[in-house]
Amino acid sequence: MSLLSVDDLVVDHRTPGRPAVRAVAGASLDVAAGEVVGLVGESGCGKSTLARAVCGLTAATGGAISFEGGQVTRLGLRRRDPELTRIQMVFQDPYASLNPRRRIGAQIADGLRTAGDRETTPGGMLERVGLPAAMAGRYPHEFSGGQRQRIAIARALAARPSLLIGDEPISALDASAQAQVATLMRNLAVESGAGLLFISHDLSVVRLIADRIAVMYLGKIVETGPTAEIWAAPRHPYTQALLRAIPEPDGLGTLPEELPGDVPDPADPPSGCRFHPRCPMAMDVCAKEEPAPGPVSCWLYPPA
Ligand SMILES: Nc1ncnc2c1ncn2[C@@H]1O[C@H](COP(=O)(O)OP(=O)(O)OP(=O)(O)O)[C@@H](O)[C@H]1O
Ligand SMILES: [Mg+2]
Numbered sequence: 018m019s020l021l022s023v024d025d026l027v028v029d030h031r032t033p034g035r036p037a038v039r040a041v042a043g044a045s046l047d048v049a050a051g052e053v054v055g056l057v058g059e060s061g062c063g064k065s066t067l068a069r070a071v072c073g074l075t076a077a078t079g080g081a082i083s084f085e086g087g088q089v090t091r092l093g094l095r096r097r098d099p100e101l102t103r104i105q106m107v108f109q110d111p112y113a114s115l116n117p118r119r120r121i122g123a124q125i126a127d128g129l130r131t132a133g134d135r136e137t138t139p140g141g142m143l144e145r146v147g148l149p150a151a152m153a154g155r156y157p158h159e160f161s162g163g164q165r166q167r168i169a170i171a172r173a174l175a176a177r178p179s180l181l182i183g184d185e186p187i188s189a190l191d192a193s194a195q196a197q198v199a200t201l202m203r204n205l206a207v208e209s210g211a212g213l214l215f216i217s218h219d220l221s222v223v224r225l226i227a228d229r230i231a232v233m234y235l236g237k238i239v240e241t242g243p244t245a246e247i248w249a250a251p252r253h254p255y256t257q258a259l260l261r262a263i264p265e266p267d268g269l270g271t272l273p274e275e276l277p278g279d280v281p282d283p284a285d286p287p288s289g290c291r292f293h294p295r296c297p298m299a300m301d302v303c304a305k306e307e308p309a310p311g312p313v314s315c316w317l318y319p320p321a
Pocket of ligand 1: 040061
């Protein structure tokens with residue numbers, strides 16, 4: 018059984034006087050305990066919206082989210098079930114999870130209390146993320162960006178989540194800290210038996226830490242598979258374009274701005290396959306009918 022199972026999730030953002038934006042348009046995704054899943058896709062494709070719906074922070078419009086066998090979908094904005102402390106998020110900006118006016122030790126202690134953990138000390142958690150225990154008395158501004166992100170990870174893990182979600186947790190860090198912090202997050206999640214959903218623009222870091230990759234395009238998952246397989250033989254033309262756009266030879270790269278064509282407006286998506294206007298392989302059927310969901314959702318690979 019999956020730890021997290023997102024099934025045909027739909028999330029609309031409604032702003033009065035404007036058409037609803039279907040940020041997530043029927044996306045399915047699973048994360049198993051101890052598994053690291055990398056979620057990638059261009060800016061605006063719905064990654065953060067999906068993550069927020071999983072945490073119960075944004076109401077789902079349709080579909081189902083089950084976490085540890087229970088439904089998350091219906092919680093919506095008002096009520097955050099205590100069970101959902103079993104899901105912890107780390108954001109791009111650590112100040113989204115850390116209070117600048119409280120000592121970091123006290124903030125980590127909040128997480129430990131949530132988990133009913135009386136054994137572990139905040140200093141012990143700091144050591145697990147590679148910082149000296151004695152720093153527990155300091156405030157967030159006394160640390161570098163990379164250190165602050167380690168503290169945010171310590172705070173999240175103190176609550177003993179069974180699912181950790183990182184929403185671009187490394188994109189504000191300098192290059193040398195990125196791989197370190199991502200690897201740390203992976204190792205600590207896996208050691209504690211938690212699943213990790215890691216959202217990143219940086220495909221090379223996702224390749225480094227993820228067991229499986231899910232590629233999202235305009236609200237849908239267009240391809241999923243084991244990282245090594247996707248890397249060796251991407252099947253969806255969108256995945257192929259993303260991987261081609263990674264600068265060689267150092268493999269360091271972020272999602273390209275220079276993919277041909279603009280990302281369509283999610284309030285008014287193209288007919289048929291949403292990628293067809295930008296797809297070099299588009300056929301007649303692609304503009305007319307949506308391809309079935311699956312490991313690769315594309316008319317080039319019709320289901321058997
Ligand atoms: N609160 C909101 N109200 C209205 N529209 C929103 C809201 N949040 C996101 N959107 C829209 O929903 C779509 C998906 O946004 P989302 O933030 O989930 O994408 P993302 O993949 O996380 O992008 P990025 O990589 O830039 O973080 C975008 O078109 C965005 O403009
Ligand atoms: Mg985002």
